[in-house]
Amino acid sequence: MTLCLLLLSVVALSVAVxxxxxLTRSSWPEREPVLGLWVWQCLVATVxxxxxxxxxxxxxxxxxxxxxxxxxxxxxxxSQAYDLSAAPPWATALTLLLACGAAWTTAMLARExxxxxxxxxxxxxxxxxxxxDLPAGLPSARGPLLVLEDEYPDAWWMPGxxxxxxxxxxxxxxxxxxxxxxxxxxERGHARAHHDWLLHLSTxxxxxxxxxxxxSHFCDQTHRLVELAAxxxxxxxxxxxxxxxxxxxxNQHRGVLSCASSHRLLGERVDRLxxxxxxxxxxxxxxxxxxxxxVPLLPLLITFAPGLTALS
Numbered sequence: 001m002t003l004c005l006l007l008l009s010v011v012a013l014s015v016a017v018x019x020x021x022x023l024t025r026s027s028w029p030e031r032e033p034v035l036g037l038w039v040w041q042c043l044v045a046t047v048x049x050x051x052x053x054x055x056x057x058x059x060x061x062x063x064x065x066x067x068x069x070x071x072x073x074x075x076x077x078x079s080q081a082y083d084l085s086a087a088p089p090w091a092t093a094l095t096l097l098l099a100c101g102a103a104w105t106t107a108m109l110a111r112e113x114x115x116x117x118x119x120x121x122x123x124x125x126x127x128x129x130x131x132x133d134l135p136a137g138l139p140s141a142r143g144p145l146l147v148l149e150d151e152y153p154d155a156w157w158m159p160g161x162x163x164x165x166x167x168x169x170x171x172x173x174x175x176x177x178x179x180x181x182x183x184x185x186x187e188r189g190h191a192r193a194h195h196d197w198l199l200h201l202s203t204x205x206x207x208x209x210x211x212x213x214x215x216s217h218f219c220d221q222t223h224r225l226v227e228l229a230a231x232x233x234x235x236x237x238x239x240x241x242x243x244x245x246x247x248x249x250x251n252q253h254r255g256v257l258s259c260a261s262s263h264r265l266l267g268e269r270v271d272r273l274x275x276x277x278x279x280x281x282x283x284x285x286x287x288x289x290x291x292x293x294x295v296p297l298l299p300l301l302i303t304f305a306p307g308l309t310a311l312s
Contacts, residue, residue, distance in 0.1 A: 001061055001082045005054055005091065007302045012050035015043050015295075016214040024217050031277045033228035035288055037198070040218050040225075042292040044205065047214060048105075049296055051098055053303040058095030061087035074307065081310035108208035112200050120160050127158070127166065147172070153250050157187040159196040171250060179246035182238035186246075189233030195226040224265060231269055235276070244273035 020043065023029070029036025060067040061084040071079040130148050146166045153170035157163065165187055167180075175183065190196070199222060206219035234243045247270055280288070 001057055001084055001306075002088055002091075004057055004082070004302055004306065005094065008050045008054045008057075008299055011298055011302070012047050012054075015046050015050075016212055019043060020214045020217040024221065027277075028280060029221070029225060030228065030272065032280050032285060032288075033225040033232065034193075035280075035285055037222065037225050037229065038289065039292045040221055041198075042295050043214060044201075044218055045296040046299060049299040051101060053299050055095060055098040055102060057082070057084075057303065058087075058091050058098065060084055062092050062095050075311070077310045078307040081306040104208055105205070108204040109201070112204035112207070116196075116200055120158070123158065124160070127164075153253070155183045155187060155250065157190050159191065163191055165191075174249050175246055178238055178242045179249060182234045182243040182246045183250065185237050186230045186234040186243070189230040190226065193226070193229065195230070198222055198226065227265065227269060228272065231273060235273060240273045240276055244270050247273070 020040075023039065023043075029039070056066075056070060060070045060082075067079070067084055127146065127148070130150070131146060144163065144165060146164050148166060148168045150168040151170045151173075152168055153174045155165070155167045155171050157165055165184060167184075171183070172180065202215075202219040202222040205215040209215045231243060231247075234246075238246075247266065251266055279285075
């Protein structure tokens with residue numbers, strides 16, 4: 001059991017500190033944003049699984065009640081293979097630390113979901129006030145598309161039940177039909193991929209553990225890569241130039257395309273659309289996907305190895 005805890009700690013620290021720093025310096029996620037998002041999710045899952053399995057083993061070693069429940073279905077030789085009775089003194093401290101971390105993570109996730117629901121409710125109430133009044137006899141504007149009377153050009157996706165795509169009349173006047181189609185396809189790409197849930201998860205982890213490089217980089221890269229992925233969805237249907245022009249038309253009045261602007265992401269997105277980077281080879285994408293998918297299995301393999309060895 002001591003060896004399992006040490007190996008799980010090594011894996012968690014390796015994935016949480018040096019790996020995300022190396023990944024942020026890589027350029028290939030910009031070429032494959034969907035694959036980049038998957039790799040980040042697998043890294044986060046690996047760390048969380050390391051903590052969860054270490055918490056389970058530590059609790060089983062420290063508390064006899066937990067040990068009886070965890071190993072109740074297993075043969076006697078399996079529990080003996082973990083040597084839980086010889087747990088070192090630091091296992092108790094580690095177990096308490098992991099338990100506090102699990103409770104804090106749950107609290108951060110709950111707070112993020114609660115805040116997101118509250119913000120969404122406030123936004124929907126504001127939209128109901130701004131939505132134009134329809135003639136008597138027509139249903140209220142609760143369809144998938146809502147047009148607001150506003151000279152300010154804007155378009156965004158409102159998740160929830162029901163989800164809605166909001167477009168202002170300023171955007172309708174400024175954009176051509178092809179550019180508007182690109183904007184709508186971009187927002188639908190966010191909705192189909194459920195990017196809002198990914199953003200909530202990354203924000204909650206970064207808020208709860210701001211000093212852990214994996215979670216802080218995960219939050220930053222998620223906000224960046226979801227936009228690049230949605231841009232790719234729009235450009236595949238409407239073309240790179242049309243999508244870039246739509247972004248410029250929607251945002252040039254805000255000044256975010258200037259060199260002095262702090263909103264460098266939009267400028268990078270336009271440059272990327274105007275000069276699309278080459279995609280990875282299919283073999284490289286398949287290899288990266290396979291390796292990233294197998295990494296979260298490592299803490300499970302470390303945890304179950306003594307029991308499987310005893311059974312064999």
